[in-house]
Amino acid sequence: MILIKIKKKYITNIYISNSYKKIYNFLNKKKYFLIFDYNIYFLFFKFIKFNFKNYKFIILPYGENVKNINSLKIIWKYMIKNQINKNYNTFIIGGGVIGDLVSYVCSSYFRGINYCLLPTSLLSQIDSSIGGKNAINFFSKNTLGIINCPIFIFINYLIIFYMKKKEFKDGYAEIIKYSLLNNKKFFFYLFKKKKIxxxxxxxxxIKSKIISQDYKEINFRSVLNLGHTYAHCIENNKIKKFSHGESVTIGTIFVVFLSSFFYFFCNKIIKKILNLFLKFNFFIKNKIKFSKKMINKIILDKKFDNKINYIIMRKIGFCIKKKLKKNFLIIFLKKFYEI
Structure with missing residues (x-):
């Protein structure tokens, strides 16, 4: 078992293993409250039946639509009726959506109860489970939420092989993002034979290190939003559905295009970045029509501050935050759609 430990306040320890049996080292209470998403419950059924005695559980639907206020009410009611309290080991088992939703439930229930995350998708293991962000969608994506870290994160990297190929690919979009914003060596490593x-x-x-420098996202942590401002517009469009990974891919490619205006990117570098996305079978061609509604969604996005805060690349492995005017961004989006 591998431990990722950053010696700073608020930063959660991450345990990475090939088996859930090693989780017993961290259990210090006799009662358990388990929250699953529907897709993953059947993989855990036998393990829970034979290894947990005194437990209560709830199964939630799968998908982004579950991240709403009605879901909060349902879970809170269940917890109150079943007298779930701070004496329980609370485990959130599932992907990023369940992690976001139930982490918010735990952070607000009884003014906050401790919880542990067992992320089961590649995307949640390397991204959404780390950093304590939790939220629900209210009129827009992730508008209501709080930053509150779990007691620990336990990752079984073998469980991701039960995922659908599309979900597996979504995780790689974030992995490529990490290599672009913080680690040039990691970027070139992804071209080679890769060990998951x-x-x-x-x-x-990489993500833990960035968060340790700016836990409350006052400044530096915002570099993790590379490609996400535009990606959220694509995810929220009603014409065609895009997964998070597909949206981040298009959003990141737009950032490469935008960055080449401010900082000279030779064709060789641009091709190298595009080839890495193609290596993981991402479509790099934009597939939705430009509309001014997209700009309005960017303005409503949480990264707006008078001007639009955009994370752009100075080079592979180094990104900065830049404030862009609305009209300037409209011009570049139109050009991007002409490519």
């Missing part, structure tokens, strides 16, 4: 265990360890370390 090493990739997960490196990705978790």
């Amino acid at each position: 265990k090493k990739i997960i360890i490196r990705s978790c370390y």
